[in-house]
Amino acid sequence: MGRARRFQWPLLLLWAAAAGPGAGQEVQTENVTVAEGGVAEITCRLHQYDGSIVVIQNPARQTLFFNGTRALKDERFQLEEFSPRRVRIRLSDARLEDEGGYFCQLYTEDTHHQIATLTVLVAPENPIVEVREQAVEGGEVELSCLVPRSRPAAILRWYRDRKELKGVTSGQENGKVWSVASTVRFRVDRKDDGGIVTCEAQNQALPSGHSKQTQYVLDVQYSPTARIHASQAVVREGDTLVLTCAVTGNPRPNQIRWNRGNESLPERAEAVGETLTLPGLVSADNGTYTCEASNKHGHARALYVLVVYAPMTVRQEFWSGWALDQRFKYLERFKQDGKGFRSEVKEKRCAISVLWGMKLGEEADPGAVVEAQTSVPYAIVGGILALLVFLIICVLVGMVWCSVRQKGSYLTHEASGLDEQGEAREAFLNGSDGHKRKEEFFI
Numbered sequence: 001m002g003r004a005r006r007f008q009w010p011l012l013l014l015w016a017a018a019a020g021p022g023a024g025q026e027v028q029t030e031n032v033t034v035a036e037g038g039v040a041e042i043t044c045r046l047h048q049y050d051g052s053i054v055v056i057q058n059p060a061r062q063t064l065f066f067n068g069t070r071a072l073k074d075e076r077f078q079l080e081e082f083s084p085r086r087v088r089i090r091l092s093d094a095r096l097e098d099e100g101g102y103f104c105q106l107y108t109e110d111t112h113h114q115i116a117t118l119t120v121l122v123a124p125e126n127p128i129v130e131v132r133e134q135a136v137e138g139g140e141v142e143l144s145c146l147v148p149r150s151r152p153a154a155i156l157r158w159y160r161d162r163k164e165l166k167g168v169t170s171g172q173e174n175g176k177v178w179s180v181a182s183t184v185r186f187r188v189d190r191k192d193d194g195g196i197v198t199c200e201a202q203n204q205a206l207p208s209g210h211s212k213q214t215q216y217v218l219d220v221q222y223s224p225t226a227r228i229h230a231s232q233a234v235v236r237e238g239d240t241l242v243l244t245c246a247v248t249g250n251p252r253p254n255q256i257r258w259n260r261g262n263e264s265l266p267e268r269a270e271a272v273g274e275t276l277t278l279p280g281l282v283s284a285d286n287g288t289y290t291c292e293a294s295n296k297h298g299h300a301r302a303l304y305v306l307v308v309y310a311p312m313t314v315r316q317e318f319w320s321g322w323a324l325d326q327r328f329k330y331l332e333r334f335k336q337d338g339k340g341f342r343s344e345v346k347e348k349r350c351a352i353s354v355l356w357g358m359k360l361g362e363e364a365d366p367g368a369v370v371e372a373q374t375s376v377p378y379a380i381v382g383g384i385l386a387l388l389v390f391l392i393i394c395v396l397v398g399m400v401w402c403s404v405r406q407k408g409s410y411l412t413h414e415a416s417g418l419d420e421q422g423e424a425r426e427a428f429l430n431g432s433d434g435h436k437r438k439e440e441f442f443i
């Protein structure tokens with residue numbers, strides 16, 4: 001009996017080969033790829049199933065399901081379907097160690113099996129972006145981007161304002177996963193402070209078009225700048241002036257110092273942080289006010305020259321537009337000789353109203369801004385008035401010139417009479433008559 005069976009095997013195999021696929025019972029599978037933590041479905045397709053036992057085994061060849069019955073106690077594997085057409089199992093929370101060949105076996109007289117290879121990929125997490133050392137303006141910044149686990153090795157890219165930066169990437173394999181790092185270096189300026197650099201990681205484990213990104217906000221340190229803004233341009237006795245010192249700098253200067261040249265600040269002055277309030281101004285409050293700020297990278301100073309004028313009268317207001325030319329002369333004299341200033345003002349009162357408080361910038365510090373006070377409204381008023389006067393003169397000149405032209409044509413007409421009348425004497429008399437009229441007109 002045993003002998004007879006042994007002889008039957010080659011015959012059966014021959015028969016199976018002759019019949020070809022599909023003729024007998026058969027099982028087919030497909031390879032499966034899943035992202036770590038995801039759900040994988042392994043399908044064993046049956047052909048001409050006749051009720052034989054179907055066994056599914058894991059890569060370690062442990063039986064997961066024996067003809068539809070759970071054999072291995074691992075709840076992550078579930079039997080989804082067992083029909084004469086297919087057996088489908090579902091693996092949730094796939095892990096790297098689940099990788100390998102899954103066996104679909106059909107126990108018939110000639111045992112069929114097919115292997116479905118499960119591949120587990122690892123998607124990158126959000127990259128870790130770090131700076132090597134504190135960036136200072138004029139220097140270089142070096143950023144590193146790290147993706148500790150990915151499979152296959154993640155591709156790292158750097159972006160700055162949608163422009164790709166060239167980084168240097170290196171990878172290291174730790175067992176089944178890759179650790180990938182990339183570094184990028186570039187020069188930085190103060191304007192780069194607060195700029196955003198992005199590191200992007202991508203591999204096949206992520207859905208196509210998706211990536212993991214980390215944004216890094218650049219922190220570039222730079223020396224301070226200072227600028228004084230005055231609450232009003234022209235300052236008169238009794239006014240309250242508020243000076244604001246606008247400072248920048250990284251780290252931000254934490255203290256602003258207010259001074260007035262060599263002298264002390266007026267008693268009434270109140271310096272709180274960025275502002276200096278000068279209430280009830282008197283002419284003795286004039287002088288060069290400065291605000292100073294510093295951080296570990298430098299020092300900045302801004303100047304404001306305060307000139308307090310006498311209160312304005314209505315008449316001065318009215319004439320201010322006409323005093324435009326005088327204004328520049330006064331400012332020049334003021335610069336040369338501060339003492340001569342007040343007496344000049346007294347001499348020509350009408351010019352006072354267009355004299356302005358002058359604001360100067362910083363002295364030698366970097367980023368200094370020298371800002372001369374402009375007086376656009378007065379310039380416009382003066383300009384318009386000048387234009388009006390010019391137009392009136394034009395009209396007058398035009399009228400006069402037209403009158404002259406009429407006289408001229410009259411003369412020409414008289415001259416043409418020379419030909420018409422034919423008599424030279426008469427024409428001469430008429431002509432001389434016309435000349436007399438012309439003289440009259442010019443007188």
Ligand SMILES: *[C@@H]1O[C@H](CO)[C@@H](O)[C@H](O)[C@H]1NC(C)=O
Pocket residue numbers: 030031117
């Ligand atoms: C399935 O994967 C295995 C191992 O990677 C490979 O040898 C085989 O050719 C694959 N089969 C198909 C149908 O891709």
Ligand SMILES: *[C@@H]1O[C@H](CO)[C@@H](O)[C@H](O)[C@H]1NC(C)=O
Pocket residue numbers: 051052053054067068082
């Ligand atoms: C295996 O399971 C299928 C479906 O439940 C059933 O039809 C068949 O009879 C089983 N085979 C054996 C040998 O128990």
Ligand SMILES: *[C@@H]1O[C@H](CO)[C@@H](O)[C@H](O)[C@H]1NC(C)=O
Pocket residue numbers: 261262
């Ligand atoms: C400050 O005072 C010193 C002497 O006390 C003098 O030499 C210097 O010119 C003064 N500076 C200004 C800006 O007035």
Ligand SMILES: CC(=O)N[C@H]1CO[C@H](CO)[C@@H](O)[C@@H]1O
Pocket residue numbers: 283284285286287288307338339
């Ligand atoms: C810079 C300036 O104008 N200084 C004057 C401020 O006022 C005092 C007295 O009012 C004058 O002596 C300064 O010359």
